[in-house]
Amino acid sequence: MLNKSGAALKQFFGSSLFLIPAFLIATYVCLFHSGRCCTDVNELVALGLPSTTVQYTKTIPQFFSTKSKPQILLMGSSLVLSPAHMIELSQHPDAGYACTYFEDGLKERTGKDIKVTNVGVMAGMTCDQYSILKASLAAGKKPDYIIFGMAPRDFTDNMTSIENSPTQQMLAYCRSQEKFFPESLKSNDLELCLNAHKVTYQRILKQLRNSGLQMACRVSGHPASLADLTVAKNPAPLFRTHKLVLKEDIEKFRRLYNPPNFSRLKAQMAYLNDMMELCQQEKIPVLLVNMPITDDVGKLIDPALLQSFRQNVNEVAVRYHCTFLDLDNKDLTAADAHLSNCFDDDRDFNDGVHLSLAGGKRFFDVLADHLTCDNSFSLTFQTPPQKAIARKQQGGTY
Amino acid sequence: MLFNSLQFLIFLPTVVLLFWILPRKMRMPMLLVASYIFYASWMPAFLLLILGMTVANYLIGKLLYKAEKKQVIFRCGIAFNILLLVIFKYANFCFGSFCFLTSGKPDCTLNILLPLGISFFTFEFIHYLFEIYRGKEPIKDFVLFALFAAFFPTQIAGPIKRYPDFLAQMQEVRPFKLSYFDEGLPLIVTGLAKKVLLADNLSILVNMGFSSPAVYGAPELWLFAYACAFQIYFDFSGYTDIARGASMLFGYHIPVNFNMPFIATNIADFWHRWHISLSTWLRDYLFIPLGGSRQGRWRTNFNIFLTMALGGLWHGASWSFVVWGIYHGVALVLHKEFQGVKKSVKILDKICETTAFRLFSIWITFNAVCIGNVFFRIQDIGTAFSVVKKMVLFRPIFTSSEAHQFLVLKPDLPVVVPLTMTMVAVLVLGNLPWSKLNSTGVLRRTPVFLRAVYCSVVIVAMVAFMPDTSAPFIYFQF
Numbered sequence: 031m032l033n034k035s036g037a038a039l040k041q042f043f044g045s046s047l048f049l050i051p052a053f054l055i056a057t058y059v060c061l062f063h064s065g066r067c068c069t070d071v072n073e074l075v076a077l078g079l080p081s082t083t084v085q086y087t088k089t090i091p092q093f094f095s096t097k098s099k100p101q102i103l104l105m106g107s108s109l110v111l112s113p114a115h116m117i118e119l120s121q122h123p124d125a126g127y128a129c130t131y132f133e134d135g136l137k138e139r140t141g142k143d144i145k146v147t148n149v150g151v152m153a154g155m156t157c158d159q160y161s162i163l164k165a166s167l168a169a170g171k172k173p174d175y176i177i178f179g180m181a182p183r184d185f186t187d188n189m190t191s192i193e194n195s196p197t198q199q200m201l202a203y204c205r206s207q208e209k210f211f212p213e214s215l216k217s218n219d220l221e222l223c224l225n226a227h228k229v230t231y232q233r234i235l236k237q238l239r240n241s242g243l244q245m246a247c248r249v250s251g252h253p254a255s256l257a258d259l260t261v262a263k264n265p266a267p268l269f270r271t272h273k274l275v276l277k278e279d280i281e282k283f284r285r286l287y288n289p290p291n292f293s294r295l296k297a298q299m300a301y302l303n304d305m306m307e308l309c310q311q312e313k314i315p316v317l318l319v320n321m322p323i324t325d326d327v328g329k330l331i332d333p334a335l336l337q338s339f340r341q342n343v344n345e346v347a348v349r350y351h352c353t354f355l356d357l358d359n360k361d362l363t364a365a366d367a368h369l370s371n372c373f374d375d376d377r378d379f380n381d382g383v384h385l386s387l388a389g390g391k392r393f394f395d396v397l398a399d400h401l402t403c404d405n406s407f408s409l410t411f412q413t414p415p416q417k418a419i420a421r422k423q424q425g426g427t428y
Numbered sequence: 429m430l431f432n433s434l435q436f437l438i439f440l441p442t443v444v445l446l447f448w449i450l451p452r453k454m455r456m457p458m459l460l461v462a463s464y465i466f467y468a469s470w471m472p473a474f475l476l477l478i479l480g481m482t483v484a485n486y487l488i489g490k491l492l493y494k495a496e497k498k499q500v501i502f503r504c505g506i507a508f509n510i511l512l513l514v515i516f517k518y519a520n521f522c523f524g525s526f527c528f529l530t531s532g533k534p535d536c537t538l539n540i541l542l543p544l545g546i547s548f549f550t551f552e553f554i555h556y557l558f559e560i561y562r563g564k565e566p567i568k569d570f571v572l573f574a575l576f577a578a579f580f581p582t583q584i585a586g587p588i589k590r591y592p593d594f595l596a597q598m599q600e601v602r603p604f605k606l607s608y609f610d611e612g613l614p615l616i617v618t619g620l621a622k623k624v625l626l627a628d629n630l631s632i633l634v635n636m637g638f639s640s641p642a643v644y645g646a647p648e649l650w651l652f653a654y655a656c657a658f659q660i661y662f663d664f665s666g667y668t669d670i671a672r673g674a675s676m677l678f679g680y681h682i683p684v685n686f687n688m689p690f691i692a693t694n695i696a697d698f699w700h701r702w703h704i705s706l707s708t709w710l711r712d713y714l715f716i717p718l719g720g721s722r723q724g725r726w727r728t729n730f731n732i733f734l735t736m737a738l739g740g741l742w743h744g745a746s747w748s749f750v751v752w753g754i755y756h757g758v759a760l761v762l763h764k765e766f767q768g769v770k771k772s773v774k775i776l777d778k779i780c781e782t783t784a785f786r787l788f789s790i791w792i793t794f795n796a797v798c799i800g801n802v803f804f805r806i807q808d809i810g811t812a813f814s815v816v817k818k819m820v821l822f823r824p825i826f827t828s829s830e831a832h833q834f835l836v837l838k839p840d841l842p843v844v845v846p847l848t849m850t851m852v853a854v855l856v857l858g859n860l861p862w863s864k865l866n867s868t869g870v871l872r873r874t875p876v877f878l879r880a881v882y883c884s885v886v887i888v889a890m891v892a893f894m895p896d897t898s899a900p901f902i903y904f905q906f
Contacts, residue, residue: 045606046613049880057888238892243843252843
């Protein structure tokens with residue numbers, strides 16, 4: 031009997047039914063682990079990452095390309111990228127996302143050189159921020175302090191895919207230590223692990239396809255595709271540099287927020303919760319900032335959804351003892367209403383949500399002032415707690 | 429549900445698993461239900477058609493076997509099947525042609541949808557009635573009869589099965605064998621690779637060329653025609669390989685449909701190698717009943733011509749397919765006449781025996797098939813004729829008035845164009861040595877381990893290099 035089943039097993043292990051899946055799995059495992067970490071933007075495009083993905087998540091390879099540990103890690107979506115970019119753009123045309131204005135403001139207020147690293151990613155959701163933080167910790171780049179600039183879109187966006195988002199794709203190409211199995215059996219870890227495999231699978235396919243395509247392009251002298259050639263010749267600007275609220279913009283935001291997606295809010299809040307739990311375990315203080323947006327866009331959000339968002343963030347902030355600075359609550363009874371009111375829709379925004387040069391400076395001033403009187407910040411960077419000193423503060427306004 | 433879709437990737441293993449774990453009595457009914465689910469996944473309403481035709485043909489078969497005067501029932505049965513085929517496949521075409529002739533309107537249609545695979549299962553029913561009429565025993569078990577026509581791997585685009593052979597396999601009690609998978613899986617993988625890796629990539633070049641043929645010169649059009657020949661071949665033989673592989677997983681062997689058609693030395697040889705199940709069907713149930721080659725030279729030629737013209741019409745309800753059929757009919761008649769001349773002139777016969785002439789005839793036959801494929805691919809007859817004229821007269825190469833630039837020299841074209849052009853060149857040049865290797869049987873005798881390595885490499889290459897969009901199989905429309 032044993033001999034029979036042994037022979038049957040031997041026959042099974044020698045059959046195509048076993049061998050083909052086994053070879054495929056082995057190939058995947060080899061390619062999964064052999065994929066080297068790449069942080070050069072040009073190389074990433076050459077490896078097959080779409081140019082829009084690279085453009086959206088440029089800060090990630092830049093962050094992982096350095097060996098230094100970040101002091102303040104500024105996380106968030108394009109809402110934290112645009113103020114930094116606008117200020118940099120006013121100084122030199124080939125601008126990135128450095129936060130020199132913010133760093134100068136902090137130095138002016140605390141007398142210390144504190145480095146701010148901006149890892150904001152366009153169209154980033156909260157699960158993307160969690161992935162970035164985990165990748166950062168896995169790479170030994172534990173930040174001293176985190177500022178997470180969020181907005182309701184990061185939790186409720188109806189249009190952005192969380193499975194194969196630009197951030198997940200970029201992380202699959204340039205994070206240093208990827209795990210094949212989930213870290214725990216928690217649903218979030220399982221989902222992240224599954225997403226990581228999906229994007230890694232896509233990465234492997236793209237790399238295989240691209241290696242062949244590039245060789246063909248080199249030999250023949252033909253472009254990979256005509257569309258790529260046109261985009262490479264005429265790259266589109268990242269952010270608008272002047273005030274322009276288009277009807278299409280409003281329509282786009284209407285689709286982003288409607289119908290109100292409470293289930294996605296719940297799922298993304300779970301990621302925020304996990305992120306804060308991780309920060310607490312690692313003893314990293316966090317400042318949660320609700321970014322200012324214009325009334326035109328704010329009106330598009332379902333009031334119940336907005337209230338649920340604020341309430342949930344507040345609960346998380348209380349649960350994990352971190353500060354929540356709400357810069358988009360103009361209700362006079364709210365604690366930070368005077369700060370929210372200092373942002374003017376016409377003066378401080380380039381479109382419905384992205385801050386202009388003036389708005390960007392105002393935002394970093396508010397942030398710097400807030401940090402200088404924040405206890406956890408003072409403890410982390412050993413600066414004396416001060417009362418808020420604002421350069422332009424006149425009776426509570428900036 | 430396409431063979432190259434995710435649904436099929438889930439459907440096939442599920443059915444195979446159920447087939448082998450169920451008790452033997454349940455296997456055939458389960459396979460029949462699965463086949464009907466497969467058919468209904470496209471349009472559930474047409475399930476009634478295939479069911480209705482199955483019941484009708486089953487009863488006609490029984491009646492025919494028992495009847496004293498068989499001819500009346502046989503003719504009624506054949507007429508019934510042809511009538512349904514005409515209604516569903518040719519009514520739009522006939523009405524459109526009638527409107528065009530009477531009122532000049534080109535776009536008249538009755539909006540009758542063509543049920544998937546109707547041409548194939550109708551031919552199987554007709555074959556069944558013919559065989560009963562000729563004295564064979566009908567299938568007693570209705571489930572087996574229904575499964576003969578509905579068997580999902582061959583349901584949509586063949587190969588056209590013969591019932592005595594398939595029935596014997598269905599009735600035979602087969603134990604589960606891993607060797608079924610060793611034979612079936614490489615066939616499925618090869619078929620998929622032919623479709624998504626070769627046919628779909630070649631279709632990019634073919635679509636580009638034949639969507640606006642007026643802007644290209646003769647060299648480009650010959651290139652597109654070559655690409656088109658390989659596209660059709662890989663598309664259809666890929667489908668057949670998947671069908672054969674999928675059948676093999678249940679332990680069934682279905683007929684081979686292709687036998688290296690592009691090394692055919694003449695057009696008759698080509699039809700012995702191309703879509704074999706159709707050409708043998710046409711021979712057995714159209715050419716021979718018409719009189720075959722028993723009624724003199726000119727009647728034989730007429731029978732060949734008519735068989736091929738109707739064979740062309742079988743492919744699709746369009747004048748271009750009729751022209752394609754006529755073209756092949758004329759080519760076959762010319763070949764037959766040439767054979768007569770060859771036999772009477774001894775020196776010509778000796779020349780034809782040489783290797784050089786053999787290679788030349790392979791080249792000529794391949795080019796002749798490529799010209800015919802222009803009518804197969806371009807539905808507008810006027811355009812198809814102008815393309816063929818350009819190809820044959822080699823315009824505008826020999827007309828100095830027209831500016832001409834060969835595609836590969838244009839640097840602003842995407843790399844896929846020179847890539848597919850290279851692929852065509854490799855296929856044309858590699859066809860003969862590959863066919864030689866295949867005919868030695870080396871590939872079939874490969875150990876399982878190497879076959880599994882081959883399958884894994886092909887699967888990886890397939891998912892990496894397949895185009896972003898995959899078209900349905902060409903023969904699904906017939």
